[in-house]
Amino acid sequence: MAQSDTVDRILDAAEELFAERGFSETSLRMITSKASVNLAAVNYHFGSKNALIHSVFARFLTPFSDTLEQAFDELEQNCAGEPPTLDQTLRALTESAVRMPQRNERGISIFMRLLGLAYTQSQGHLRKFLEQQYSQPFGRFMRLLKEATPQLSAVDRYWRIQFMLGATAFTMSSSDALRDILQNKLGVETSVQDIVARLVPFLAAGMQASDPMQAPVGKPSVA
Amino acid sequence: MAQSDTVDRILDAAEELFAERGFSETSLRMITSKASVNLAAVNYHFGSKNALIHSVFARFLTPFSDTLEQAFDELEQNCAGEPPTLDQTLRALTESAVRMPQRNERGISIFMRLLGLAYTQSQGHLRKFLEQQYSQPFGRFMRLLKEATPQLSAVDRYWRIQFMLGATAFTMSSSDALRDILQNKLGVETSVQDIVARLVPFLAAGMQASDPMQAPVGKPSVA
DNA sequence: TGTACATCAGTGAACGCGCGTTCACTGATGTAC
């Protein structure tokens, strides 16, 4: 059995189990038994459970962040100096996520759920790791958001970005369960693409709601 | 030491620690040492760790759900047959949360974070408990949402409610950290009321975005 | 070509630790006669 084989089997099993159950609720024994490898192999190849978690994220986030940089490059080229709109920026992000190479529908679903969990479970080491590894595309996304919403104060923008992250991370982290409920209740099949297509207009409308401090009661309108 | 004293000390300590660190990352030993009570007292008074978690939620959710029912009663009386608007419904909810009796600013913050964690950490037993204990006010809120957004299809409404829950639960579950960041970066003090005041227009605008399936590309506008 | 050694993926068993839970027990208070 070549090294890559064992390493990949561990990564595959860990990815699925983490997405299903979260990090601290998934033991190394579950992972190694699902991967049919020896318990000690995780520490041999990765060093620790935390390092394994980092590797699981790195395996899909590194290609994703490359795809994303490319999408942002294209977007800025097409806009020729003008800042891209909010809608365009969000679409560049979501389409990069949905069109991940080497990932089928199920793989994208897992990828989404892991992203949601990363934000949602308070794993300090993971947050630090992601911040230092992927600060560039994240910062670029934030800059685009800022340019697309010049009408917002810094404080308003800050909070609305948190609301967006929340809606996205939460929905993604439980998207499987939510799709099942919808299937059972209304008999509707839903793909990850459908969810994303519904999410983007919701987020864009929320981001562009009228200033809450100026008109806190009336119906919101587009600025 | 009277019973109520020990029980309350355990509940107080558990509430704070759960809010800080989540459920499975908080051990009974941490709780009992913070509460200065014997380790075995938790199992003596509550029976198990899960039952303690339920009691922590029941202690603040029962008065909250009473307050909420009252707020909905008043809202429907004032509307005299007409269904309340989305904005009114959301405000009734958030104001009930913010005006919880016996809870100061810090207490409200903890309460918010626990609510966020309840949705966010996949504790099956807790979800079941909350569903069967508080299905009435939850169902009523859903009915009001439905009446306030007659223009949405059932599927659209379903997803947008998930987006709302996500933005709310996520923001609330990390509201302390988010407020600290804002304090450090922009030097701005923020109260829970401020966050809620910003959240409601965002949610209302998102809920009322134009139909994503009809106008998926253009800038969103209010229906 | 043959031998000695180095490297390295993988293994089996055990380690110490913190966890939730249990149990026999104490000591104060209330109750029956």
Add this chain to the structure above:
DNA sequence: TGTACATCAGTGAACGCGCGTTCACTGATGTAC
């Protein structure tokens, strides 16, 4: 009023268990001379 018993909050110590990690070891493959 005094005695025997019941109740119950609270305690100290231990239980068994699953956890992440460690360690001595194996066996296959590559390399130097």
